[in-house]
Each structure stands twice: as C-alpha cells, then as structure tokens.
Amino acid sequence: MDLNVEDYIESLFADEAFRLPSDSKKPEDIEMKIPEWYDEKEYNKARRFYWDNCFQLTSSMLLGLVAVFAIPSILRVLISSRRSNSTYTAYRRYLSTLLHTVSWFEHDLTPGSKSWKSLLAVRARHIKAGLSANLKGQGIVSQRDLALTQFGFVGFSILKPEKFGLQKNENSDWEAYNHFWRVIGHAIGLEDRYNICRRNIQETREVCQILLRRVWTPCLENVPEYYEHMARVMLDGLWCINPTIHLDSMIYLTKYLSDVPGYVYTEADRLNLQDRIREQLKGKSEDIGVDTASLISKAPFDLPQNPPRLLYLHDYDLLETVPPYKKLPWAAKYKLGLKAAIAALYTSYLGRIYFNMHFRFSLFLMKYFPYMAFFRFGVIKSYVRIFVEDPIDNEEPKPNSYYQQPQPPLPLYKELLSLLW
Known part of the structure; x- marks a missing residue:
C-alpha cells in the first residue's frame, strides 16, 4: 500500500530505515526484477527527456x-571504503558513477542489457561497501542512505528547475522522470516504502521539499568531519573531465541550493534573508548577530556540534558584502556567474542544443579520450571501465579545519582554463 507524504517521512526517519541494509543477500545471490508498476512508455519518455536536457x-x-x-x-x-579518499581514486570512482548513470539512459532496461548489468553492479558494490563498513564499525549502507542518495540524483532538479534553466518543461515530462528514478531506486534495492520518488511528481516534490528543509539544510550547515576533503577530492578529480568545475563555487552553490542561511546569490535571496534576520531580531539592535540555528529545522539524526554561526543584518546590504560570497576567490565568483548565464541560455532552444551537444562530446571524451586526465594520472590510469572494481587508496582524509586555512593558488593552467570555460 502506498504511503502518503506524512507517513512516508515518518517511515524514512524511523530507526528501522536506518537499521535495514540496502540488501539482505550476498552480491553473488542478488536478483533484479522489474516492478509490477513499471511503465515502459513512461520510462522511455524519461530517457528522451534526459537527453533533451542532459x-x-x-x-x-x-x-x-x-x-x-x-x-x-x-x-x-565512503571513507571506510578507501575508494575515493584521494583525487585519483575519487576521479575513477565518480567518473564510473557518472558513466553508470548515463548507461541507464542510453540502454533499454531489459535482462542482459548494459543498463541491467550496470544496475546489478551498482547494487553489488553497495552490498560490499556496507559489509566492509560494518566490519570496521562504521555502519552499513541502509535503506535510508539509499533514499537520501536518490535525492542527490533528482532533488535539486525537480525542486528548483529554474536554477538550471529547466522550468519550461511540461509536467508530464517530470512525471516520466519521476517514474524513471522510482524504477531505478527499486532496481538498486530500495524498498518501495522508502523510495523518494512517489506515485506522482507532486508527492515527490513534497517529499523532497521536506527533506531539503529537515535534512539537507541542517546537514550542510553542520557538515561532518572530513566533508570538505571528500567533496573537494571528488570535484578536483572530476575537474579532469569538466573544467567548468571550481571547488569553492560548487560547494557554495550546493549550500545555496540547499537553503543554508547566509548563502545567497540574487537580490531576491538577499532581501529575503534580511527579512528573516529582522524577524528574529524582534526589534532589537541591528548590530546583534542571529544564530543560523534559529533559521533552520532540527535534523532527524545527530549532527556535529559545530560552533554557532552568526548572521549580521548589514553584512547583507549588498551582494558584494555577503560573508561567504566575499571569501570566494575571483575564479569561483566567475564560475558562479557563468553557471547563472548558462542556466539563462539553457531556456532557449539554441542554447539547450549547444550545451547538450557539448555534454555529448564531453561524454565521448570521458569514455574514449580523457585527455586532461592523462596529464595528471597517466594515459592508462585515466581510462575508466564501469564493470572493473575501483582501486583502493591509502590516503588519510584531512579535517575540515585544513581547508579553512589559506590555500595555495591554483596552477596557472587551471586559472587559464577557468577563464576559457
């Protein structure tokens, strides 16, 4: 029986969802079946929708x-798996993740197809990662973890399509896209009762909005130790296939999309935040700082107890004086502006065609000629095969405090590529 939104959220935040593993079988024993509610027409419509907006x-x-x-x-x-703690292993791990994901859109979902084999491989890796982490006392890959990871693939696009230039798409397209990811969630072992993608796109949006407010906003305000390291090595590795990536701008943009207080980019965002600060001040002096904790919901699970972060009203009088934005290097600010321009251009027919062609060409290079990675990792090591197990590293993650210190400037070639792209 399908749960309504309130019951779904209650179920996802219950201890059972955290204790239930992603799979109860061994990797060699897993089977994958197409769910009874699978609609091939909707699934294939979503595949076309993806390539129209890839x-x-x-x-x-x-x-x-x-x-x-x-x-x-x-x-x-992820840390305990030791397969993405360094720039090189993160490059291989997350390029593999991207190629797996793209394969689901490239190939039919039929037994024996590349898409089918890919989903089985991903499911097996989740099982292995969970078993390994459990042996090390680092927990398991739970049903809740799978559901929250699913948000990473669909959450921002369906909640804030206008931030990506996707707002002109029809609701029926989003319905198909919702169905696609509901099927994918089922295929990788997510029980239907925990699947973020619900019966229709409206319910899914409601679920994602609640998760954004109750999970992502507090979690990105109070990031766990080693978050900075794992996010940055992943972005640094993927820079080799996408030089539009700037580490600081991507983290800023993620927090902005997650509604973390203080991370704003438009005049409307700035004015809205000032109104919220005034509301919390309740007539007190405008020189008093407002704790961000008063502006966000409490997470349904324990988070690190980081020092309070105060927001001061007049720090937000201008976009240029916004503290988190002010700290960004010029290249990061440039990339934020570039991404906003791309989103605007993407709403046009020609803009969408151009950038989609760019992605398809980049995808070809990722698979067959990742030339930028050659210079960092060597030719042979740069090629990623999605059905080959990712390598293990011995790098110890650096604490978050390490990345809060002044960092050395980027190499000249990266600075130049930042200007070009």
Whole structure:
C-alpha cells in the first residue's frame, strides 16, 4: 500500500530505515526484477527527456552528489571504503558513477542489457561497501542512505528547475522522470516504502521539499568531519573531465541550493534573508548577530556540534558584502556567474542544443579520450571501465579545519582554463 507524504517521512526517519541494509543477500545471490508498476512508455519518455536536457540534469546530479557527502552515515561508509579518499581514486570512482548513470539512459532496461548489468553492479558494490563498513564499525549502507542518495540524483532538479534553466518543461515530462528514478531506486534495492520518488511528481516534490528543509539544510550547515576533503577530492578529480568545475563555487552553490542561511546569490535571496534576520531580531539592535540555528529545522539524526554561526543584518546590504560570497576567490565568483548565464541560455532552444551537444562530446571524451586526465594520472590510469572494481587508496582524509586555512593558488593552467570555460 502506498504511503502518503506524512507517513512516508515518518517511515524514512524511523530507526528501522536506518537499521535495514540496502540488501539482505550476498552480491553473488542478488536478483533484479522489474516492478509490477513499471511503465515502459513512461520510462522511455524519461530517457528522451534526459537527453533533451542532459547538460543541466547532469549538472544538478553533480551538485546533489556534493550534498550527499554531508550525511554522516553515508560519509563514514565512503571513507571506510578507501575508494575515493584521494583525487585519483575519487576521479575513477565518480567518473564510473557518472558513466553508470548515463548507461541507464542510453540502454533499454531489459535482462542482459548494459543498463541491467550496470544496475546489478551498482547494487553489488553497495552490498560490499556496507559489509566492509560494518566490519570496521562504521555502519552499513541502509535503506535510508539509499533514499537520501536518490535525492542527490533528482532533488535539486525537480525542486528548483529554474536554477538550471529547466522550468519550461511540461509536467508530464517530470512525471516520466519521476517514474524513471522510482524504477531505478527499486532496481538498486530500495524498498518501495522508502523510495523518494512517489506515485506522482507532486508527492515527490513534497517529499523532497521536506527533506531539503529537515535534512539537507541542517546537514550542510553542520557538515561532518572530513566533508570538505571528500567533496573537494571528488570535484578536483572530476575537474579532469569538466573544467567548468571550481571547488569553492560548487560547494557554495550546493549550500545555496540547499537553503543554508547566509548563502545567497540574487537580490531576491538577499532581501529575503534580511527579512528573516529582522524577524528574529524582534526589534532589537541591528548590530546583534542571529544564530543560523534559529533559521533552520532540527535534523532527524545527530549532527556535529559545530560552533554557532552568526548572521549580521548589514553584512547583507549588498551582494558584494555577503560573508561567504566575499571569501570566494575571483575564479569561483566567475564560475558562479557563468553557471547563472548558462542556466539563462539553457531556456532557449539554441542554447539547450549547444550545451547538450557539448555534454555529448564531453561524454565521448570521458569514455574514449580523457585527455586532461592523462596529464595528471597517466594515459592508462585515466581510462575508466564501469564493470572493473575501483582501486583502493591509502590516503588519510584531512579535517575540515585544513581547508579553512589559506590555500595555495591554483596552477596557472587551471586559472587559464577557468577563464576559457
């Protein structure tokens, strides 16, 4: 029986969802079946919808992945796996993730197809990662973890399509996209009662909005230890296939999309935040700081107890004086502006065609000629095969405080590429 939104949220936040593993079988024993409610027509419509919007839908997934690192239980498993703690292993791990995801849109979902084999491989890796983490006392890959990871793939795009230039799409397209990810969730072992993608796009949006407010906003305000390291090595690795990535701008944009107080980018955002600060001040002096904790919901699970962060009204008189934005290097500010311009251009027919063609060409290079990675990792090591297990590293993650210190400037070639792209 399908749960309504309130019952679904209650079920997802219950202890049972945290204790239930992603699978109860061994990797070699898993079976995958197409669910009874599968609609092939809707599924294939979603595949076409993806390719019609592939550049920005993929961009939203990348930002969602940056957000997923903020979930403490997921981060512990990722660190314990030792398959993405360094720039090189993160490059291989997350390029593999991207290629797996793209394969689901490229191929039919039929037994024996590449898409089918890919989903089985992903499911098996989740099982292995959970078993390994459990042996090390770092938890498991739970049903809740799978559901929150699913948000990383769909949450930002369906909640804030206008931030990606996707607002002109028909509701029926989003219904199909919702169905696609509901099927994918089922295929990788997510029980229907925990699947973020509900019966229709409206329910899914309601679920995602609640999760944004109750999970992602507090988690990205109080990030767990090693979040900065894991997010940055992932972005640094993927820079080799996408030089539009700037580490600081991507983390800023992720927090902005997650409604973390103080992270604003438009005049409307700035004015809205000032109104919220005034509301909390309740007539007191405008020089008093407002604790961000008063502006966000309490998370349904324990988060790190970080020092309070205060917001001062007049710090937000101008966009240029916004503290988190002010700290960004000029290249990061440039990339934020570039992404806003791309989103605006993407609403046009020609803009969408251009950027989609760019993504398709980039995808070809990722698979067959990842030339930028050659210079960092060597030719042979740069090629990623999605059915080959990712390598293990011995790098110890650096604490968040390390990345709060002044960092050395980017290499000249990266600075130049920032200007070009």
